[in-house]
Amino acid sequence: MSFHLCAGTGPGLLLRLFLVFATVSVVVDGMNLWPMPKSVNYGSQTLYLSKDFKLRTEGSNYADGLGILQDGFSRMVDIVVASRAIGPNVTNSHVLAGIAVEISSSDDSLNFGIDESYKLFIPSTGYPLFGRIEAKTVYGALHGFQTFSQLCHFNFTTRNIELHLAPWIIDDQPRFLYRGLLIDTARHYQTLTVMKNVIDAMAYTKLNVLHWHIVDTQSFPLEIPSYPKLWNGAYSYSERYTMAEAAEIVLYAQKRGINVLAEIDVPGHAFSWGTGYPSLWPSSDCQQPLDVSNEFTFKVIDGILSDFSKVFKFKFVHLGGDEVDTRCWMTTPHVKKWLDKHGMNESKAYEYFVLRAQNIALSHGYEIVNWEETFNNFGNMLSPKTVVHNWLDVGVAPRVVAAGLRCIVSDQNNWYLDHLSTTWQQFYMNEPLTNITNHEHQKLVIGGEVCMWGETVDGSDIEQTIWPRAAAAAERLWTPFDKLAREPRQVTSRLAHFRCLLNQRGVAAGPITGGGRAAPEEPGSCYKQ
Structure with missing residues (x-):
């Protein structure tokens, strides 16, 4: 049986045509796809990608005004071809x-x-032979491109790109709406290039939120037009981000289906704020948390969030609220008097400080979004529009959703990448719904x-510290x-394959052997390290 894909071919008819093919439903052990899709069917035919591989959008309601789809397709072709010299086109029906x-x-x-689901169909017969992605949104289609790219392989003998085990039917959607990675640019400045490289790798793993922990005690690298002296707290003149560069990161991430969650951590972790505006400190001798008694403190927070709202369009902003040592307030005379x-x-x-910042x-x-200490101390007072970010105690999440x-x-014991000895196996096995059995409560995670x-x-080692451990959590x-x-051993070879694929795409992902952030132990194949 064969069919000709054209404008107007309905998804129901298309699916019925595919189901006639001799496909085998599998539990996808041995399938080198990461993260594993919801449903996979495949056959036994090898296809060859045309040198003039095309994108068609007939029948789509999407106009692609920002070029998100076209850019995603072009990036997908680039990583599949990987700058190789492709041989002459195969001239057959495959x-x-x-x-x-x-x-x-x-x-x-x-x-x-948003709906990130997609369906990917790769037929084994027909002329001209076209694959198909059906998605509710362009961001689902981007995930379909990522999965398609992992089906393609370069044949070093024929110099062609091959796609094995056609026909394919993949039906996929994410388990959780929020799949995040935090980057901290306050402890070490990260260049825009480094941040973009991390965003690219996030797209490969289908993570969808970059949590940008922008400022902290040590430095304040971001331009705030409303209060321009704040970035006097940067490490150096060159280790800064303009608001235009922040907008560049947001757009770069959006084109890959990734939201940017901006964080200012208040009232603690804020020594760097006072470099430009010393009155934000309770005193010159006791510099954090921010001065709760000073109206200027809240004017600055308002100015920051006003400037954020012009650039960071994600629904959420992270206000921190963790590790607040309030002794400064009690030992500073004018603050104690105000209290x-x-x-x-x-x-x-x-x-009072946290709730006012929330308002x-x-x-x-x-x-x-607030760190869990706010919930632990006064959870019943938090805005109902609060998301509690659990990091300390595995027992907090069940109480939050209840x-x-x-x-x-x-969970810091399993999902903190700066814990360099934490293994990918721990990342893989960490379950967000531990001890949450009520279905309605589960939906709140x-x-x-x-x-x-x-x-x-810093820029020299961030990628091998993140990957492939973050990819284990991504699945x-x-x-x-x-x-x-x-158990992790069931996915070891598949994660090793994905780690090597990241390397081939220019991502400095470390070996999966050894504990935590590892280095190669001896000569050998990428797939064995």
Whole structure:
């Protein structure tokens, strides 16, 4: 049986045609796809990619005004070809001429909770032979491109790109809406090039939120037009980001289906703020947390979030709130006097600060993410639009969702990349829904995040510290629970293959052998390290 793919071929008819083919439904052991799709069927035929591999969009409602689809297709072709000299076209019926993409929605807004599902069909017969991706949004189609790219292999004998085991039918969607990676640019400055490289690798693994921990105690590298002296807290004149560069990162990420979650951590972790504006410190001798008694403190936060709202369009902003040592407030005379006047002790002042910062964020249209200490101390007072970011205690997430708040899981014992001895096996087996059995409560866990805190990484080693361990967590966050391996050894060879694929794409992913961030132990194949 054969068919001709053309405009107007309905998805139902197309699916029925594919199901006639001799496909084998598999539990995808041995399939070198990462992360594992929801459903995979495949056959036994080898196809050859045309040298003039085309993108078709007939029947799609999507106009691609920002070029997201075309750019994604071009990037996919580039990583498949990998600058190799491709041999002459094979002239037979098994040449795959291109891929047709049908997108239901005309909207290319990258909103939280958008439909990222896709269906990928690769036939084995027909002329001209075209693959097909069906998706609700362009961002689902981008995921389809990533999966397609992993089906392609370069044949060093014939010099052709081959696609094995056609026909393929892949039906896929993410398990969690939020699949994050934190980068910390306060402990070590990261160049735009490094950040873009990390974003590219996130797209390969289907992670979809870059949590940009921009500033901290050590440095304030970001331009804030409303308060231009804040970036006096940068390490040096050159280790800075303009707001235009921040917008460049946001757009670069959006074109790859990745949101940017910006964080300012208040009231603690803020010594660098006072380099430009010393009045933000309680005193010159006691410099953090930020001065809760000073109205200027909240004017600065308002100015920062006002400037953020022009660039960081993600639904959420992260306001930190962790590790707040309030002793400074009690030992600084004018702050202590203010606390006494308002009938506050240290803990109430901490609550007051966090809630006031939340209200400022809400006034700029944001919903809020706060670290778990805020929930632990005054969870019943937090805005219902709060997402609690769990990092310390594995028992917190069940309590957060039982209280009706949303949660992001970043268990420091298993998903902190700066813990250099934590193994990929621990990353893979960390389950965000541990001890959460109520279905309604499970839905409040919007996802998880691996955290690359910057104390021990700079541009020289950040990639091998992140990858492939973050990829192990990415499968946990993408793949349906019933398709996840029950023990890591079941996925070792597949992750090794993906790690080598990252290397081939220019990502400095480390070996999977050894513990944590590892180095090659001896000569040998990439696939054995």
